[in-house]
């Protein structure tokens with residue numbers, strides 16, 4: 001039986017993917033790529049067994065999911081691929097239309113938390129596809145994540161201000177920000193503990209493999225992208241892929257604030273699969 005495993009189709013997961021290919025793990029799993037919003041749906045629906053998901057989705061489905069230890073997509077300061085892109089300085093966004101990419105869940109709530117708690121602002125939010133020109137036709141500012149956010153930073157126009165939400169979060173809380181976690185359906189973990197262990201070890205092994213040779217990974221990724229290898233290596237270095245105590249503390253602080261916005265239930269503890 002091959003476990004059905006999700007994969008985020010953004011460059012942030014390229015190091016993981018590179019390791020899976022090089023370590024011949026792809027043959028052992030059925031890998032399905034999607035945006036975070038798609039994976040967020042497919043895992044609880046049972047179309048996937050194990051997947052990276054937006055960290056806020058763990059809070060929303062905590063009774064049905066367990067976390068995989070040791071893996072996340074986090075940052076300690078600038079993340080470089082989660083931006084508020086704005087036509088005016090942030091202070092001018094109160095009551096203004098603000099377009100949120102429909103590929104995100106965690107960053108949508110993160111932006112609301114930052115604008116409320118750090119800037120005391122309440123824009124009029126709406127969700128739409130991540131097409132920056134379309135977004136800015138209808139809104140004063142837009143939230144982008146993943147590759148469209150990287151592109152916006154790479155081709156930054158003079159007229160737009162970019163706010164990095166990883167940096168904003170660190171400035172406000174002094175903490176790391178966890179954007180994505182890997183989760184398994186509890187039912188699957190109960191029925192197939194060995195498979196969960198195998199997948200978890202493979203993912204961790206692949207990640208370690210890539211982090212040990214990040215220059216090569218960046219050069220390989222640059223072959224298919226508009227960015228050069230140095231830009232990508234710098235990007236990969238801003239991301240953290242582990243899930244240690246500091247990331248967990250940052251995540252619990254995020255959940256606490258998200259709960260006060262009523263966008264997720266309270267989370268008192270993080271429950272991990274035994275691997």
Ligand SMILES: C=C(O[C@@H]1C=C(C(=O)O)C=C[C@H]1O)C(=O)O
Pocket residue numbers: 008010012036053054055073079081082103104105106107108145146147149179180
């Ligand atoms: C750092 C990132 O984190 C992402 C942000 C997510 C979200 O906002 O829900 C989900 C998964 C991650 O891919 C990114 O996309 O660039």
